[in-house]
Amino acid sequence: MFRPKLLDTLSRYTIGQFRKDLVAGLIVGIVALPLAIAFAIASGVSPEKGLYTAIIAGFIISAMGGSKVQIGGPTGAFIVIVYGIVQAHGVNGLIIATLMAGVMLIIMGIARLGSVIKYIPHPLVIGFTTGISLIIFSSQIKDFLGLEMNELPADFIGKWKAYAHHFNTINPYAFANAGATVLIIMLFPRITHKIPGTLAAILLTTISTQSFGLPVETIGSRFGTIATAFPTLAIPQIDLATIKALMQPAFTIALLGGIESLLSALVADGMIGGNHKSNMELCAQGTANVFSALFGGIPATGAIARTATNIKNGGRTPVAGIIHSITLLAIVLFFGQWAALIPMSTLAGILVVVAYHMSEWQSFRSVLRGARSDAAVLLVTFILTVFIDLTIAIEVGIVLATFLFMRDMIHYSNVNILTNQAAIFRNGNDKAAIANFIIPRDVEVFEITGPLFFGAAHKFKDAIKLVEKAPKVLIIRMRQVPIIDATGIKTIEEIHKESKQRGTKLILSEVNSSQVLKELKNSRLQFAIGKANITSNLAAALKRSKAIILQP
Numbered sequence: 165m166f167r168p169k170l171l172d173t174l175s176r177y178t179i180g181q182f183r184k185d186l187v188a189g190l191i192v193g194i195v196a197l198p199l200a201i202a203f204a205i206a207s208g209v210s211p212e213k214g215l216y217t218a219i220i221a222g223f224i225i226s227a228m229g230g231s232k233v234q235i236g237g238p239t240g241a242f243i244v245i246v247y248g249i250v251q252a253h254g255v256n257g258l259i260i261a262t263l264m265a266g267v268m269l270i271i272m273g274i275a276r277l278g279s280v281i282k283y284i285p286h287p288l289v290i291g292f293t294t295g296i297s298l299i300i301f302s303s304q305i306k307d308f309l310g311l312e313m314n315e316l317p318a319d320f321i322g323k324w325k326a327y328a329h330h331f332n333t334i335n336p337y338a339f340a341n342a343g344a345t346v347l348i349i350m351l352f353p354r355i356t357h358k359i360p361g362t363l364a365a366i367l368l369t370t371i372s373t374q375s376f377g378l379p380v381e382t383i384g385s386r387f388g389t390i391a392t393a394f395p396t397l398a399i400p401q402i403d404l405a406t407i408k409a410l411m412q413p414a415f416t417i418a419l420l421g422g423i424e425s426l427l428s429a430l431v432a433d434g435m436i437g438g439n440h441k442s443n444m445e446l447c448a449q450g451t452a453n454v455f456s457a458l459f460g461g462i463p464a465t466g467a468i469a470r471t472a473t474n475i476k477n478g479g480r481t482p483v484a485g486i487i488h489s490i491t492l493l494a495i496v497l498f499f500g501q502w503a504a505l506i507p508m509s510t511l512a513g514i515l516v517v518v519a520y521h522m523s524e525w526q527s528f529r530s531v532l533r534g535a536r537s538d539a540a541v542l543l544v545t546f547i548l549t550v551f552i553d554l555t556i557a558i559e560v561g562i563v564l565a566t567f568l569f570m571r572d573m574i575h576y577s578n579v580n581i582l583t584n585q586a587a588i589f590r591n592g593n594d595k596a597a598i599a600n601f602i603i604p605r606d607v608e609v610f611e612i613t614g615p616l617f618f619g620a621a622h623k624f625k626d627a628i629k630l631v632e633k634a635p636k637v638l639i640i641r642m643r644q645v646p647i648i649d650a651t652g653i654k655t656i657e658e659i660h661k662e663s664k665q666r667g668t669k670l671i672l673s674e675v676n677s678s679q680v681l682k683e684l685k686n687s688r689l690q691f692a693i694g695k696a697n698i699t700s701n702l703a704a705a706l707k708r709s710k711a712i713i714l715q716p
Contacts, residue, residue, distance in 0.1 A: 188479030189487025221464030226485025230441030265417035269450030278442025295549025307512035310338025345513025384504030425466035618651035643674035673705035
């Protein structure tokens with residue numbers, strides 16, 4: 165479970181596979197270059213921080229990860245939360261939050277929560293993903309149109325109000341550059357798949373901008389030269405007050421990183437027919453974020469688009485991901501100064517395409533047409549992500565999805581007083597139906613259907629209260645109770661005490677679930693009721709009830 169996939173693959177690694185991994189790693193490294201720069205700038209930090217993240221985190225995720233083909237690095241999903249942290253706590257606050265998120269991810273992996281995170285509700289994931297894509301799109305309008313503006317407002321509505329006030333300052337050259345970038349990325353794959361569309365767009369727009377001296381803003385004119393040296397390790401100053409202030413955003417980073425990395429690994433499994441180790445992947449993601457923070461980087465996770473590019477170009481082992489990191493390192497060390505010539509409008513065009521692919525509008529529309537509860541989770545998460553805050557959106561979305569799930573389970577759970585007539589009507593084809601048994605006088609039979617948890621326990625209590633005359637024996641059928649929680653156990657305890665006070669013996673029939681039996685034993689309720697009064701079938705329960713009735 166905690167053995168990296170790299171060790172599994174090296175034992176049977178071949179020269180032929182190395183050639184494929186080499187080609188895939190080189191291509192993915194080139195693809196990752198503009199994305200790392202663009203994601204860093206959109207997050208409110210300098211371009212080289214995105215490159216450092218892709219190099220350091222990308223290497224660790226491939227070397228230690230639980231997926232054969234996962235490519236790690238900065239992604240669009242983090243832009244919103246990272247930008248918010250930088251605005252509120254500065255770059256040092258971002259480093260500490262990333263470090264804390266890394267530790268949280270490692271703890272999640274050690275606690276084996278990988279399988280749990282994979283079951284985050286789909287409408288919740290689509291809601292915040294589509295919301296993030298809309299925020300990314302809106303944040304790039306300034307550079308896409310070349311508007312002459314100072315600092316952008318942080319909130320969504322404020323941004324668009326500011327754009328409206330400065331719409332008359334559009335730079336036609338920047339707009340043409342961004343539009344050309346979008347068209348090249350969309351159309352270039354029809355010409356060739358050997359050269360990534362993003363690389364072609366950057367080369368063509370940068371060369372044309374420099375050749376014709378177009379008056380557009382570049383990375384160099386805004387940020388200066390890009391550092392071409394590898395960063396040094398630095399441990400930030402951390403105090404308790406800072407930890408408290410950053411706990412919530414750090415948890416959001418950890419949750420987002422865990423969800424996106426495991427979704428990416430799951431998609432990759434489908435493409436290569438593999439099987440990733442989710443807990444090992446979380447540990448690797450956590451370690452990658454810790455070291456990314458220590459070297460001044462930003463949050464990282466598994467990137468679905470780059471992982472798919474790796475697979476399509478022949479990458480089948482973690483070696484391809486390691487080569488991708490080495491490729492980026494070589495570019496930074498030897499060609500980093502040329503990156504300062506890239507126009508900001510080109511990066512805006514790239515991010516607009518990223519936002520479009522992130523939007524998942526088809527899935528959004530499909531969920532809206534589905535169950536009302538799913539649509540409610542989707543819309544609430546989406547609206548809160550766009551207009552309020554991503555952290556609040558995830559928290560509220562999870563709580564809402566949980567309550568709606570409990571509501572559905574409560575509807576599913578039921579308690580019935582069984583009579584021959586009702587049983588014949590409901591269970592005519594059921595050999596275990598009560599209609600097939602003779603029920604002695606002074607015996608009442610109840611049947612619980614569905615989980616007996618805190619949300620459904622009140623139904624059980626209310627149904628028992630309907631019995632006016634205390635029977636000598638009360639049989640509770642539990643053949644369709646798969647799970648029980650502490651509230652369910654407490655409810656049965658109360659029924660047992662009340663039955664004793666009324667002179668009624670309680671029998672639990674058909675307790676077939678191992679989880680229910682375990683909870684009855686752990687709570688000592690099995691001893692209180694008596695093992696003889698917990699039967700495996702209704703016939704045994706009725707036989708036991710006859711013996712009780714005949715007792716003097």
